[in-house]
Amino acid sequence: MKTTHAGMKISEAEFGALIGDLVKALTSFNAPSREQQELLAVLGPMKKDIVEYP
Known part of the structure; x- marks a missing residue:
């Protein structure tokens, strides 16, 4: 996961939005x-x- 997402600059808010959309x-x-x-x-x-x- 770390290598795949390195440099994508994914924020806490974006990760949270992904989880929310997934749910x-x-x-x-x-x-x-x-x-x-x-x-x-x-x-x-x-x-x-x-x-x-962050």
């Missing part, structure tokens, strides 16, 4: 809450490798 999409497609939480649990630790700016 909205999953909800609109009636993805079960448990699966949504599992996906977010996988993405959460990747934040440190994706976000470069």
Whole structure:
């Protein structure tokens, strides 16, 4: 993740917006809450490798 996103200048706000949009999409497609939480649990630790700016 770190190498792939290096130099993309992704901010905290942009990462947060991605998560928000992802949750909205999953909800609109009636993805079960448990699966949504599992996906977010996988993405959460990747934040440190994706976000470069506060």
